[in-house]
Amino acid sequence: MDFGRNTNKDTFIPTSSMGDIAFLLLIFFMVTTIFRDETGLPVELPRAEAGEEVNRELVSNIYINKFGQISIDDRLVQVKHIADIMGTKLSDNPQLIVAFKTDNTADYGTVSDVMEELKEVNAVRVFFNNDIEGSPGRKY
Helix, strand or coil, rough: CCCCCCCCCCCCCCCCCCCCCCCCHHHHHHHHHCCCCCCCCCCCCCCCCCCCCHHHHEEEEEEECCCCCCEEECCEHHHHHHHHHHHHHHHCCCCCCEEEEEEECCCCCCCCCHHHHHHHHCCCCCEECCCCCCCCCCCC
């Protein structure tokens, strides 16, 4: 008869409740975390009351309507042709100012595409035109 002791014991770490513990920690941190709204700096943006007169030869107008149609100085164009057109205008007049006049409901993606085309030809003198408050024909 062999009464020897069995000294080989398997070590075992119970991991069956590890998912429960992780889930409870997640819920704990979600409940106790406080999210603060960033208030930022108080900024009061200026309103346009009067515009500065600029020589018409120095301004090129880009119109974008709510349907995404683009017009440069009353000529309908596609986005891919803007860089060529504005490049020639800039070579003729390096002091050229680009004025955006967009519809309130115009797709911002179209405006962004036009801005990217202008960056390609280094047309950096750009402003967004708006109506003067209380001007006739403007609906509030």
